[in-house]
Amino acid sequence: MKVLSTLARLYVGDLDRALPALRELTGLEEPGLRFPYSGVEVASIGGFLVVAGTEEALAPFRRVQSTVLVDDLDGVQDLLGAHGGEVLSGPNQVPTGRNITVRHPGGVVIEYVEHTRSSTG
Numbered sequence: 001m002k003v004l005s006t007l008a009r010l011y012v013g014d015l016d017r018a019l020p021a022l023r024e025l026t027g028l029e030e031p032g033l034r035f036p037y038s039g040v041e042v043a044s045i046g047g048f049l050v051v052a053g054t055e056e057a058l059a060p061f062r063r064v065q066s067t068v069l070v071d072d073l074d075g076v077q078d079l080l081g082a083h084g085g086e087v088l089s090g091p092n093q094v095p096t097g098r099n100i101t102v103r104h105p106g107g108v109v110i111e112y113v114e115h116t117r118s119s120t121g
Contacts, residue, residue, distance in 0.1 A: 001075030007049035007067040015041050015052035022048060035095045064101060064111045073098050073114035080104065 012018040015034075023029065026046030034043040040053035040061065049067045051058065070076050073091055080102050081087070088109065090100030097116040103109050 001070060001072040001079060004069040004071055006047070007044060007069070008047055009061075009064060009066055010048050010050045011058050011062060012050060012052045013054070015043055015050060018050055018052065019043065019045065022046065022050065033096060037095060063109050065108055067111045067113060070112050070114055073100060073112060076100065076102075076112045 010018065010022075019031065022045050026048075028045055031043035031045040031050075034041070036042075038060075039057040040051050042052075043050045051061050077087060077091070077100055084105040086103045088101045088103055091098050092100070094113065097114050099111055099113045101109060101111045
């Protein structure tokens, strides 16, 4: 199991208003991924995962501090379980593959995602 990349989570009210500055900052024309999910809209651009919606829609997502892309979700679950991590959600099927949300010892909450081949290009 290895970490492929880490995405900083940004919570915004309007994705279309947030993207122009992020496009310029990252030098990318378009988000790598953009999709609706559980009442919010999600986009990845550069090292950011932007989650957009109303305050009410964003509330359940705000506890997650980061999204980490991995090559083996089951391996992550085993490793973190051995170190006292608590799975809060998952494994779940999501638009990009599978995910789990884990509270690490010490309290940080991280979403781990294993992309399927079709979602990564």
